[in-house]
Amino acid sequence: MTDLKNPANFSFPHAHLSDDEQHALLDLPTQWVRTDDELYELIDEIDSIDTVALDTEFIKRDTYYPILALVQVNTGKGIYLVDAPRLDLTEFWQALCEVPSMVWYACGEDLGIFYLLANNPPLTNVFDVQIGVxxxxGKLQVGYSQAVSEILGVVLDKGESQSNWLARPLTPEQELYAVNDVRYLLALHQAVVQALSDKQVLDYVNEDSTLYAKELYDTQHLSDDKLYLDHVAPTYTRQQLAVLRGLTMWRESLARAVNEPRSFIIGKQPLREIIESLPTSMKDLAYTTLNRSALRRYGAEIIRVIKEAKALPQADMPVKIPVYTSKAKPFRHALDEATDVQARLLNIPSNLLLKGRWINELMYHVYQGLPIDDTHALSKGLQGYRRAWVVGTVLPLLYEHEQSIRDGFDCGAKM
Structure with missing residues (x-):
């Protein structure tokens, strides 16, 4: 039986490339894709293969919308640098949606751009190698260069990560960096898939990769009136929640209109200060850390939004969401033990089996007094291979502490 306490049981596989294999990868032809004809040739090649490795380079320093500068593609036959600003990529995105497997490494920001530009349904053909690693x-945030070094034995230079990717021509160093981001990705994918298959956990990684792609889609398509939920504090009153909702909706609409980051309008810290103090004059607003430029440009609008939100009828204000605020979690030790046992059975790291946000979700399930098997409203991550364990072990364990959980939520509701 696997011992999760022994880190040797969860370590990087070693599939170091031979000299011949490294030379073969270094000899992969590299081609820029700058014309429609070159793009269609690439699309035809993608249509003929089952697996493609991808990465993107983009700029998002002072704009709301990221500016896609480059798409790197490794088809196994060659490496392509797609000059995104010069091309209509509609058919390219469609071809990628239809390929059996798209391989990425830490695909969060990449898929955010993909969904923005392709306007496609949630992707079901994504394999995120970082999840596999x-x-x-058991390490959640292993970077690409570390994975390539540990698994393939290849050392990469990551010095160009903050480059201006819209510059043309790219410097030789930029181009090499961009190419290397996909040069080794198919080989890394193959090594990771083999190791996952040997441990009989590949299906779990496929499931979590698809889950991650769906979560990224949902985040990308969250309606403006729900954005305030990311900033809610347990102590906020319904009036404060109404102001928070109004400000986040106003900020989002303005950020899109002027194509500026949200933080250029109201950053996280001044937003918290505004919600806590609810200023009703420019003088009061000036006491927050809202930057002076934003105060001059948007101060009057911010005050207007605050006053309108405060004047809403109580029935139109957001309902307070119960939050578990008690530090006491008498079920914690038993839950940790149950998680370790199940993780051993599945041969996976325990920190991937049950995330903190899922525990909170299950506690809320108990707080609502829902039947143990009534899990249709739970996150997708709890509906897959984890579901039988959640229904058979976790929820019954939590229901043994139902009163304590209710008290923990009720304490937060009274704040």
Whole structure:
């Protein structure tokens, strides 16, 4: 039986490339894609293969919308640098949606751009190698260069990560960096898949990769009136929640209109200060850390939004969401033990089996007094391979502490 306490059981696999294999990868032809004809040739090649490795380079320093500068593609036959600003990529995105497997490494920001530009449904053909590495090592945030070094034995230079990717021509160093981001990705994917198959956990990684792609889609398509939920504090009153909702909706609409980051309008810290103090004059607003430029440009609008939100009828204000605020979690030790046992059975790291946000979700399930098997409203991550364990072990364990959980939520509701 696997011992999760022994880190040796969760470590990087070693599939170091031979000299011949390294030379073969270094000899992969590299081609820029700058014309429609070159793009269609690439699309035809993608249509003929089952697996493609991808990465993107983009700029998002002073704009709301990221500016896609480059898409790197490794088809196994060659490496392509797609000059995104010069091309209509509609058919390219469609071809990628239809390929059996798209391989990425830490695809969060990449898929955010993909969904923005392609306007496609949630992707179901994504394999995120970083998730696979996490299942093998127990480390959640292993970077690409570290994975390539540890698994393939290849050292990469990551010095160009903050480059101006819209510059043309790219410097030789930029181009090499961009190419290397996909040069080794198919080989890394193959090594990770083999190791996951040997441990009989590949299906879990496929499931979590698809889950991650769906979560990224949902985040990308969250309606403006729900954005305030990311900033809610347990102590906020319904009036404060109404102001928070109004400000986040106003900020989002303005950020899109002027194509500026949200933080250029109201950053996280001044937003918290505004919600806590509810200023009703420019003088009061000036006491917050809202930057002076934003105060001059948007101060009057911010005050207007605050006053309108405060004047809403109580029935139109957001309802307070119960939050578990008690530090006492008498079920914690038993839950940790149950998680370790199940993780051993599945041969996976315990920190991937039950995330903190899922525990909170299950506690809320108990607080609502819902039947144990009534899990249709739970997150997708609890509906897959985890569901039988959640229904058979976790929820019954939590229901043993139902009164304590109710008290923990009720304490937060009274704040």
């Amino acid at each position: 996490a299942y093998l090592t």
